[in-house]
Amino acid sequence: MKNPVISRKLALLQSELSDRLERVEMDRGRRNGGLPADFSDQAVQRANDEVxxxxxxxxxxxxxxxxxxxxxxxxxxFGVCEVCGGTIEADRLHAVPYATACRHCVQVAQSA
Structure with a gap:
């Protein structure tokens, strides 16, 4: 199921997530500045680091x-369930374009 629309959608999502990861890593690495001088502010910053x-x-x-x-x-x-080999529903792929399992196989896995 080679699909240029899906390919563009995934590439755009990949770009957005890569940008997000870069910003998070910048914040986490304190490349935008060091820890605050105040101890309570440092505690808040460290808690934010966990997030x-x-x-x-x-x-x-x-x-x-x-x-x-x-x-x-x-x-x-693409669009083929990695579990059963069936077709992944179009609405599922629209909602989660990187889905690798059909709705049925996901439900079976979640109930196990």
Whole structure:
């Protein structure tokens, strides 16, 4: 299912997430400035670092899913469930363009 519309959508999403990850890493690395002098402000900053770490982790995971979807698109496997080999529903792919399983297989996995 080679589809230039899906390919552009995934590429745009990949670009947006890459930009987000870069901003998060800049904030986390304090490249925009060091820790505040006030101890209570430092505590808040360190708590924010934990949030940034989780955000970076989830963004990296989503980027990996997008790269996988782009690879599947190139191999003409996009839209094919990796579990059962059936077709992934169009509305599911519209909502989650990097989905690798059909709705049925996702439901089965979630109930297990």
């Amino acid at each position: 940034l770490d989780r955000l970076a982790e989830s963004t990296r995971a989503e980027l990996a899913q997008i790269r996988h979807a782009l690879s599947r698109l190139e191999r003409d496997e």
